[in-house]
Amino acid sequence: MQMEQLQLPTPAPGTQRTLEVLRFGTPGARPKAYVQAALHADEIPGLLVQHKLVRKLLAAERDLMITGEIVVVPVANPIGSDQHLLGMHRYTKPLRTGCM
Secondary structure: OEEEEEEEOOOOOOOOEEEEEEEEEOOOOOOEEEEEOOOOOOOHHHHHHHHHHHHHHHHHHHOOOOOOEEEEEOOOOHHHHOOEEOOEEOOOOOOOOOOO
């Protein structure tokens, strides 16, 4: 596995954001698959699936079972994942309680 950290534009001096890209198999080889998760930042099930997928891909690569290239982006929206307000993602709708 090759891990790549892509630098994203920074919103302010002194801050840094990166996009993690994991590559399995031979770079540029075909067939090629691209898998991403958390595009909308608060999609937790996709993060869990990616975590388990990466473990299986590591084993497959170790056993020389990958014939092409597989690119995995575990968190496709690190900026959105970093936005919290009162302990909740900004994109998460608050629960309604009581009568309105």
